[in-house]
Amino acid sequence: MNLPISDIAPTIQAGFPFRKRVPASDLGSVYVIQGKDIRQDHTVDVSGLVRVEPQHGFDRCQVFPGDVLIMNRGVRNYATLVREPFDDRVIAVATFFILRVDTNRVDPEYLTWYLNLPEVQRTLGEKSRGTSIPHLTVQALGDLEVPVLSLEHQTAILRAAVLIDHDLQLATELAAQRRELLFASLREITRSKSHALNDE
Incomplete structure (x- = not known):
């Protein structure tokens, strides 16, 4: 209620x-x-x-x-x-x-x-x-x-909320790491292309 x-x-x-x-x-x-x-x-x-x-x-x-x-x-x-x-x-x-x-x-x-x-x-x-x-x-x-709700259900909801927050935080951290890896790859490609042009 x-x-x-x-x-x-x-x-x-x-x-x-x-x-x-x-x-x-x-x-x-x-x-x-x-x-x-x-x-x-x-x-x-x-x-x-x-x-x-x-x-x-x-x-x-x-x-x-x-x-x-x-x-x-x-x-x-x-x-x-x-x-x-x-x-x-x-x-x-x-x-x-x-x-x-x-x-x-x-x-x-x-x-x-x-x-x-x-x-x-x-x-x-x-x-x-x-x-x-x-x-x-x-x-x-x-x-x-x-x-x-009952106090028992309130506790259950709070526990679920903690798990959801943890999963979202983990997903955010993984996305940040993936972004860094992708940009590192792009930087490496940029350097390689630049060196190749300098060698010509």
């Missing part, structure tokens, strides 16, 4: 709205997740998190393992699963929505995978408002419907 995100993620919270840039402090005790900290594979790179001094309102923006972060501004509304437990307090900036998923119904990794599907990304883009910098609202995200 299909359920709106608001049913499977009862908490959809925007990150902390810093007034300008994030006020980094080497003495800060709170770490901040920004867009620059998201890797291409939609995981959080914790090695470069900026530290800040605690401020009022940080509690509601705190991030925990199992939370799903979704970019709410820009042309891509990619989702990121927070996997690693943190030794310190961590928050997200306001360009992210923080989704706390009901894990009795939905695997956070499954939701992350679904939200990053190209057709779902297009739907989110259509729901975004604004022309110069599109932005997604909590209401629009909460209304998005997700096919909710």
